[in-house]
Amino acid sequence: MKSVVNLGIGVLLFLFTIEIVQxxxxxxxxxxxxxxxxxSAVYTxxxxxxxxxxxxxxxxxxxxxxxxxxxxxxxxxxxLKTLIKSDSDIKIxxxxxxxxxxxxxxxxxxxxxxxxxxxxHISYRKTGIITRxxxxxxxx
Numbered sequence: 001m002k003s004v005v006n007l008g009i010g011v012l013l014f015l016f017t018i019e020i021v022q023x024x025x026x027x028x029x030x031x032x033x034x035x036x037x038x039x040s041a042v043y044t045x046x047x048x049x050x051x052x053x054x055x056x057x058x059x060x061x062x063x064x065x066x067x068x069x070x071x072x073x074x075x076x077x078x079x080l081k082t083l084i085k086s087d088s089d090i091k092i093x094x095x096x097x098x099x100x101x102x103x104x105x106x107x108x109x110x111x112x113x114x115x116x117x118x119x120x121h122i123s124y125r126k127t128g129i130i131t132r133x134x135x136x137x138x139x140x
Contacts, residue, residue, distance in 0.1 A: 023114050030088060030112050031122050037083035038108050042128040045076035049099040050130060068099045076104060088112040102130035 049072050060068070073094050084090060088110040096105040105127040112120050 019116065023116075023120075026112070026114060027120055027122065030086060030110060030120070031124070033084065033086055034088070034090070034108055034110050034122060034124050037080055038106060038124055038126045040083055041076050041079035042104050042106060042126050044079040045072050045104055046102060046128045046130040048072065048075050049102060065100065069097045072099050072104065073097050076106065086112065096127075104128045 049068075076094070076097075077092065080090075080092070089112070091109045093107040093109075094105070095107055096103055098104075105125075107123065107125045109121065109123045112122075114120055
């Protein structure tokens with residue numbers, strides 16, 4: 001009888017250990033996916049802001065500047081949508097988008113389900129800054 005109880009406790013501990021390891025692995029995978037996707041999307045949007053001709057105009061009106069900032073945000077969001085493959089619910093906050101100074105600051109929050117039905121939460125903030133050189137000879 002004692003060995004049956006010990007075996008039952010051992011099986012329960014084994015199952016709990018598997019559940020804990022699976023939860024940690026799930027969160028780790030989601031964090032890595034979010035980090036890589038947001039980082040890549042930020043740099044894609046910033047690269048667009050220095051390669052597209054309309055972004056290279058030195059003097060633009062306030063209205064044009066707002067339009068270009070909006071295009072940079074849209075580029076970020078479309079890049080992010082193609083990079084996220086999981087079923088996470090993601091909320092993006094674009095804290096600053098300034099094509100003229102080459103700044104894009106975003107904050108991402110994601111909710112995802114664990115196998116036991118509970119919901120996990122992760123967040124990631126990324127600020128990308130890109131410097132434009134007036135003369136290519138000045139670049140290192």
